[in-house]
Amino acid sequence: MQTPPQKLTDSAEFATFMHAYQDMVFSTAARISGNDDHAQDIAQEVFLRAYQNFAHLRDSPTAGGWLKTVTTRLTLNHLSRYRRRWRFFSELSREDPGEDELLPQFTIADTAAASIDAHSRSMLVEEALRRLPEHQRLPLVLFHFEDMPYQEIACHLHLSLAKVKTDIQRARATLAKALARSGVVTADLEH
């Protein structure tokens, strides 16, 4: 790690602060954006802003919430700019799984029985998430990771409430099938 510059006051404290929150900030940005490079750029911007407000944040019990909110907002802003540029190509030939398809009953696989260790399982889930089409992944992540209600997601993504609910339902179904294929969950076909 590079030594913080001498001129920066509080730099050691800020390094500790960053160390405590960097995984949370990076995870949030990476899951929302679906792109690690962009997530790193966003995380950098979040911590630069945190440094400007460090006098208030250093002892604040809500620092984590502040960082999470700023990260989510910056990532959504980034995505809306990026989506405007690439929407046509990114949504070209994206097909949702058939809504009418009957799904089996899924249960979470016992990691010991399924011979998947916790790390591999986590990697498989992240990979399955990353492979979801963006219009499904984004509302799903905002709902399940960020605890954002449907209405707020619709507002942020400029979509109708019905579209958000449908996208999230389809995302769950797609994700469940992908996780069943990778052995993270088991599909009981008798149900």
Add this chain to the structure above:
Amino acid sequence: MAHSNEQQDRIHRLIDQVLREQPLRRAPSTLQSRVFTELSRRSSMPWWRKSFGSWPLAARAAFLIASYGFIEFALAGVMWLMAALRAIPFEAALNPAVTWIHAGSSLISEAGKTSALVFHAIPQPWLYGAIASGIVLYVALFGIVATAYRVLYSPR
């Protein structure tokens, strides 16, 4: 048949559980050094290249006074220009411009006639071939960009 509510609820609970059990992803080891490098770069920038909010108070005041002066000067300039324009006899002043416009339009008209002659002189199969080639190249370019997007951006 749409998924039953019960089935939807089951999948909802399952996915919620799986995602909530996900540990945080580890931030890249370079993140901290990137942030400190950027902080260092910003702190070594001269004050006039930083955001207006971080300028010295005197510089901010001087800038505001100078901006006010500039606006006053620009308004006075516009007023002077309008007064000067009112004094100009426009018909006489515009005559050379009208002549130029006529000359320009006849030049464009001649160019159009020449192009039409050239166009009619080209054999029709050549024209259809050129149009077909244009369409094929457009579709190929579109395909290349779409594939490049898929390969370089989408799967990551």
